[in-house]
Amino acid sequence: MEELHDQSLFSSYLKAHELENVFHQKLISHVSLWRYEQGELICSKGDQREHLYLLVKGKLKIFTTTKEGKTFILCFKHPLEAIGDIEYVQQTDMVNTVEAVTEVHMLRISHQALMRHAKDDPRVLTFLLKGITNKFYTKSNDLSFHLLYPVEVRLASYLLSVLTGDNSASALRLTDAASLIGTSYRHINRVIQQFCEKGLIERRRGKITILDREGLLEIAERNIYE
Secondary structure, three states, X not given: OEEOOOHHHHHHHHHHOOHHHOOOHHHHOOOEEEEEOOOOEEEOOOOOOOEEEEEEEOOEEEEEEOOOOOEEEEEEEOOXXXXXHHHHXXXXXXXXXXXXXXXXXXXXXXXXXXXXXXXXXXXXXXHHHHHHHHXXXXXXXXXXXXXXXXXXXXXXXXXXXXXXXXXXXEOOOHHHHHHHHOOOHHHHHHHHHHHHHOOOEEEEOOEEEEOOHHHHHHHHOOOOOO
């Protein structure tokens, strides 16, 4: 994790995501740009709420952990996505753990600065409301997807979300896939084998490589986990 002191890059993100219309001048002085490396945690479940993060580049994985130590992936996120918005509104500790899947760039502003300079600002409140309601909308769609589509469709979608690029290879944790998709580890293994036999993917030494992205897209129908 490092702070990026690049005003040109900072301004380009504000413009690209139309944030110049959200943060007024007094508030913008409290916003900073940070870079996180792949695999680095942005925040952990139970952390004290401190900042609102805005993902402006890269991909995030959001997951939770039970008392028994089991990990459940909840979703993947792309720009523009807010982290810490629900915690700011509810005044609670961080609800989930957030990890960088790729290198990510995040805009960061403290909850304290938001309370001091934007507590009643309609632009900021509208921005937060849209983001939070979109989270509920996405959750509703995810639930429908889990209920209506078979494991093959969900797994194809998961692989397309996790493996970026035409021929990406990664050492995937199939237990993570099973927790997100809502099925057993054994079932995931069976479907992985089916995909290998169809020439869609290759599994070698614990790594999975996409061989036929178009074929996976056809099975997935839509990339629900993106």
